[in-house]
Amino acid sequence: MKFTDGFWQLRPGVTALYASEAYDIRQKDDGVDGAALEITAPTQVIARRGDVLNRTTLTTTISSPIEGVIRVRIAHHVGGRWHGGFALPGAGERGSGAGVADAGAGTLASGALTARIAPGAPWALSFEVDGVRVTGSGHKAQGFVRLGAEAAVEHGIVGNARAETGVPPERVFVHEQLDLGVGETIYGLGERFGPLVKNGQTIDIWNADGGTSSEQAYKNVPFYLSSRGYGLLVNDPGHVSFEVGSEAVERVQFSVPGEVLEYFVFAGPTPKDVLTRYTALTGRAPVVPAWSYGPWLSTSFTTDYDEKTVTSFIEGMAERDIPLSVFHFDCFWMREFNWCDFEWDPRVFPDPDGMLRRLHDRGLKVSVWINPYIAQRSPLFADAAAADYLVQRGDGSVWQWDLWQAGMGLVDFTNPAAVRWYQDKLRALLAQGVDCFKTDFGERIPTDVVWHDGSDPARMHNLYAQLYNRAVHDVLVAERGEGDAVLFARSATAGGQTMPVHWGGDNTSTFPSMAESLRGGLSLAMSGFAHWSHDIGGFEGTPDPAVFKRWVAFGLLSSHSRFHGSDSYRVPWAFDDEAVEVTRRFAKLKMRLMPYLFQAGIDAARTGTPIMRPMQLEFPDDPATAYLDRQYLLGPDLLVAPVFSASGEVEFYLPAGEWTSLLTGETVNGGGWRREVHGFDSVPLYARPGAVIPWGARDDRPDYDYHDGLAVRVFTGGSGTREVTVTAPDGSSRTYSVDLSDVTG
Template structure:
């Protein structure tokens, strides 16, 4: 939200009151509090008829410093609030020397100088300024409609770039944009977003998290071009500056605060196939799809039933449509015999025609208006109401309706929707409707995820979620929502996914081929390669099927090739997944995350690193031409063996069975021998694909995880003259070492391979 009219004036009807002069500083153990007047005080009379702003400065965790700005502290606070981890007594240390107060936490410090105008300066471990809230950067504003806002501005350095704020489909670098953190079902071609996260990451190696679950309005170098402004309609604004120095360090600290991603089961990384949305399907259709994939040699891991597995007008009643699926238990058993997992679509809405509507209403499990009426509308489902997940009883009731499906053989749920949440309602726990609008998605996905963990066991739970807010990364996987079937939509989907990855989300997927419309075969084939080189891979559409043979035999070949490739890569990919679970560093990484010191990598949004060592650049054109940037070093194409040297921009042309897919110099890729499934025995004769550097003292190490993500075996590589020696630790089973130049050898315990 903008409050000013250019540099000199404020907008009509707006009154701005800036924190101007420090009136006192009170040190409280590991934190301090200061009060700032909104004007210069030259005599006692100036303290009358004038407000103060209170700033509480503290550290909830090492390397994180929080600032809470309050105008009127007596405002009722009904919640909800983000659940944050942190030390109860604070992690910071306060030191005062003359007029200067310093709060230090790990490599980050905050300085307040009482002798100067009110300014908060954040510095790194070397004393360099990270960012600051200087004069006229902390304020409250009142507007002509009676609204009260708190706002803060943090400086932008020369050339500094801002990323994140959720899964945003607008330009990847957020400078110059206005971003409202407010859940919306807006597709992938607008400024609206399904996953709104009040957290941004800076190219200077720090992050900022605004601890407010409601609407947060960001002006990123847009109102004041040298600052990021964020504001809330409230009496309190709390934000955290998160230290680096690298972007990975920032994400690790941020996710330690808001929650690390759970580790999805290995089977979920295989190929998912859907019925699509409004298409006609029954068990015969499903069987034909499964048979068709098997006959064509395309391994399938998960089959998904979209909305119309339930009866029309009755979403959700959690009951199979008896006219279409008369024997759901038998059908699920037959799919299980094929080695498949099963997913079904749900949403948090109860249509009036559903038998569950009357039951939920009688139990008080539906959200109500202030006058006591149940909130309803006809958008999406006729007369639908909304489950009140703020009620523990309603959450348990919702889970009780899903459990019979798990007993039937369903393995996971696509938790769709959760964005269009009304604000003219009363919640069971008294939550503020504006704060609950975004936060509802968190309660919804947590409710389903916790049921899956309870019934399927930890490590087996996975959802396919569309909506999320801060902390939602704990309940993977998330997919990109409703996109069109075009190259442009493919690019915007990738842009949104990379933006989400810089917002703390470790796993992300998208609808291969696009959701709306029917893709041209060239779009579908290019999207197959992109989709199967993403964290999770799903074939899904709206009004048309997404089985590969609908798009020609070449599409079948492409689907087979990249599904088998993903399965071979699973020891490497699951290692990256386990890293995301442990550290918060995502699987799909924008280039700046791996190469923060390379300025050329900072704006890149059409390529990414898949894990630490694989560079992927999806082809976004019909003619196969693609521009790709390779950072410094020697890179080897995984499919062709071609070597290229960076830093360099390259223009390449690829057929449908290829794309820029480069392995980083010094990498060791563990490859599975069994490419028929994603969750096989990865230590059964694996191949270690070694890309040694030219350094005479080259060493490397790679760990192959087990199906729980724990280390199963470690392989240590070292150059010994004209040979590479690879030693296995934790396994006495045979393995093969293959060097990028083609030399290979097999053995047990230790393998030696000549290198040129």
């Protein structure tokens, strides 16, 4: 959100007061993190005694919840009611913070990270990692802003404003600005489909159903990662507005409505260190079941289908020797206008129990589509409304609208009784034989409503996705066990990584949309999410065979892989014979890679490092990787460069060292750009210098005993000894030690 008009002036209707000096610095116990510094910052330099009268101050409190993380809270009026931030499972017990405060020196140190406040004027708060300043807050950085009525209305139009889910107009804001260094690049802020580097962008943290071709996002996360060796989370689940060098070009500005802004700074020095600390505080992804990594095949959305159709798809995959792990039933497994009533449409599925049993007999898992909305035609609507399980308007009536489903209401997950009621509907499906749920939607959340627990509606707009996914994930953990629980979710915010898997939402069946989907996944990875998927072939429209075949290679070299579309099927034989061969080749390749991929998922649960890794995350010291967004590392050792053209032409960058094509065995020297041409059955897939890849013995399913018949593929270009751990789905683990000096071409 922009408040200024150039360097010197404010926009019409805007008044702003800025922290001008650290008038005093006091050491205290803040009762949350323990040791803290409290700074009183008048909004004018106090030169004489009369200057303290009629003077606004900002109170900044600095503390540390865990090692290497510093909390900063800026408050205008400290007695105001704060709405609260995100759940922070890693913060520990009250008063157990890691900070060492020294008011005399104006420092608070926590591991490698130090906050330093200079006494007096001008205002100067800096952050150091291992003694090196990485960023700071200076002149006109901390501000309290008021908007006039016209300016407030202008600033309130964000998100799906056409349907009561836009940001409500606000009058007061607190903002902070942190320095951007020369050449510093900013990443993250959720699953965003524009440029991977966020410099120069205005980004509003406000979940919206805008598709992948817009500035809106399903998964907004107010966390960014800097190339200078730190990260930052704004601890506010509501509307956070970022100006990343797009207003003050030397700074990142972030602002929130209200009287209080709280943020955390995370130490590096490497990007992986930042993500480790960020996910230690906000939560890490659990280990997802091995079967979830295999191919998922969907009915698609508006297509016609019944058990005969479903069976033909499954038998078609088997006849063509294409591995299949999960079959997904999209919306129309329920009757139209009844979403959600959690009942199989008896006109097309007269024997759901028998059908589910027959699918399980084929070795498949079953996923069904759900959302958090109850249409008024659903038999459940009256029951939920009578029990106050649906979100209400201020007059006590049920909030309803007609977008998506006629007269739909919204389940109020702040009501524990509503959560139990919703979960009981899911338990019935699990008892019937359903294995997992696609938790669609969760972004169209109104702000003109009253929540059961009194939550601030503006903050609940983004946070609703957490409550929705948590209700579903918890029942899966309870009924299926922690190691067998998995979602296929669309919406999220900070902390959503603890309930995987998430997919990229509604893309189109084109090469540009394929590329924007990858950008979204890499941006989400930089936001702490370990698992990610996307609709192979694109959702809207029907891909031509070239798009489909190129997308198959990309999709099956992603963390999770789903064939899904809107109004046409995504079975490979619907395109051409070569599509069948391409799907078989890459599906079997992924099954062979399962010992490697499953371990990458286990490591993500331990460290927070995602499975699909942006190049900047893995090679932070190589400046050539800063802007790369058309390639990634799958796990620690495999570089993937999807082909975004029918011709097979692809350009990508290989860092220094000797790289080996996993598909051909050819070795090439990195340290520069390569142009290659690939057939539909190929893709640039290179093993890192000195890579050790555990190679499974089976290519027909993802959940087998990885130790039985395991091969260890060792690649040239490394030195010393490398240890690689392989963990099978049953939890048995073995570590292999390889002397890389013995490896030749």
